[in-house]
Amino acid sequence: MGYTLGVIPTLSHLPPTTIGLSMPKHPLTPMMVQYLVGLCCLKSDPDAVDVTIGDMVYDATAEEERDVDVTVTITEAGGVTHAFKAYEVKREGSPLDVAKVEQLCMKFIDMPSVTHRSIVSASGYTATARKKAEKYGISLYEFRAWTRPLQEQFPKLTMQGTAQECFKMASTLLCWSQYQLALVAPQATVDFTVEPGDKLFDSSGSAHRTHATFDEYRNELLLRSTQLLFSLMSAASVMGSLPSLEASQEWPHSHTLDVTNDAVYVDTECGICRIDFVTITGHLQWQNITVEPLYYVIDNISTGDAFAGAVISSLQGDGNMTALVFSPKTRGIDIQPIRLAKKHQNSIRNLKLKLSR
Structure with missing residues (x-):
């Protein structure tokens, strides 16, 4: 009996087939979803100088630091670091309702250092929740199975068919x-x-x-x-x-x-x-x-545009994975090992991310 570890992804670019997507809606743990959202943020924003999972951001009303799932420090022209983008990642059993979204909106409002505020849901949103987020200027994204053809959202890859068919x-x-x-x-x-x-x-x-x-x-x-x-x-x-x-x-x-x-x-x-x-x-x-990889994409709810995509190797017994991370802004594909420590299996705090290039 063998004991194995160490995954080298091998890509096969194949012509379109009739294979359908068949997998549980979200077989990933909440911490894995949070980590993948962090990777997608890092891949999506070329101006990112720091991506932190489980960051602590100052709440001016409560006068204390509070947890934000993912923060992205960005740089403006001239190399001046000036702002946070913040993403709250929610993996609920049902779509986020208006009460939950309103709570997150209030949390963001009390964090003046956060200039770009977003919510990423792995279970969608109710119609009233979308209206509430729009009122407060909160961008909504959904972490979902990646089934749309690549040419619709990732044209720079110049590939035809779904991610499952091509990778x-x-x-x-x-x-x-x-x-x-x-x-x-x-x-x-x-x-x-x-x-x-x-x-x-x-x-x-x-x-x-x-x-x-x-x-x-x-x-x-x-x-x-x-x-x-x-x-x-x-x-x-x-x-x-x-x-x-x-x-x-x-x-x-x-x-x-x-x-x-x-x-x-x-x-x-x-x-x-x-x-x-x-x-x-x-x-x-x-x-x-x-292996039977998993295919995910983060979509902007308002526009339907892709934020980023990921193809993930099958989960190993120790929770380790390998992800291919895509951005619609570039043809580049990053191969990223995911090695969460045991202390991060249930909660992630102040974990810095870098893409392996």
């Missing part, structure tokens, strides 16, 4: 196809063995909060190893050397991880002992797989 994604994954793990626990004075189902502990002897069993921890270590090894390799050289087969030849490798900061303890004859180092020895292999 199909494959992945090259780095895998431990065969392996064994050697654990180093300096506090243990005798040899010990850890079975997959054995429980793990913290320094107090309580159950470990992150990894319940060694089997779970082993999977995490294999993923961590391939991620680190993948980051040391050139994507271009990998794609050039990998044959057009499902898998490459295996090669022997050994990788030692310092896991002291994980604070994982195992039960031995000497009591509970901390694992400080793990060495993985075995064989690595590159594997080609077909």
Whole structure:
């Protein structure tokens, strides 16, 4: 059984087909939607000098800083940074109603430093909510499945058909196809063995909060190893050397991880002992797989124009993704890895974004 991480998107520009879009309305978590909106803001605005997810902006009425989902610092002619654009990202089960939109409008009004105010909804808006936003000069956008032909909203790409028809994604994954793990626990004075189902502990002897069993921890270590090894390799050289087969030849490798900061303890004859180092020895292999990407676009509700689009690789078990980000203003396509830390899975604060070029 392989454990994989590290996605290299491979684009295939294909003629239009009759394949339809079939996916849940929004299989992304709220934090993933917020992150993607941030990426789209960065791609859409060439004058952006800073894009922050979970920014804190001063509320003049409350006299305190308050959270704004996405802020974009922009630069005017001459290189003078002068303003914020702000986007509130909402992922509700039903369209945003007038009460919710009015609350957001009032929030923006009390933030004089924000000069461009917008709301992005992943569930649409009611008719009265649209009227309320128009009254207060708030721009409305919707984060939705990308189904319209590219030539209608992204003419600079000079492609015919939908994003799903024009961009199909494959992945090259780095895998431990065969392996064994050697654990180093300096506090243990005798040899010990850890079975997959054995429980793990913290320094107090309580159950470990992150990894319940060694089997779970082993999977995490294999993923961590391939991620680190993948980051040391050139994507271009990998794609050039990998044959057009499902898998490459295996090669022997050994990788030692310092896991002291994980604070994982195992039960031995000497009591509970901390694992400080793990060495993985075995064989690595590159594997080609077909993925089913997700296709999203952010549309301006008033004009129907596209703000930005994204093609996203299938979600991996650890929440990591790779996104292709598009702007209707340019032919350029950015390939952006999305690696949310565990602390950002439920809430994002003050996370700065940069596009990988």
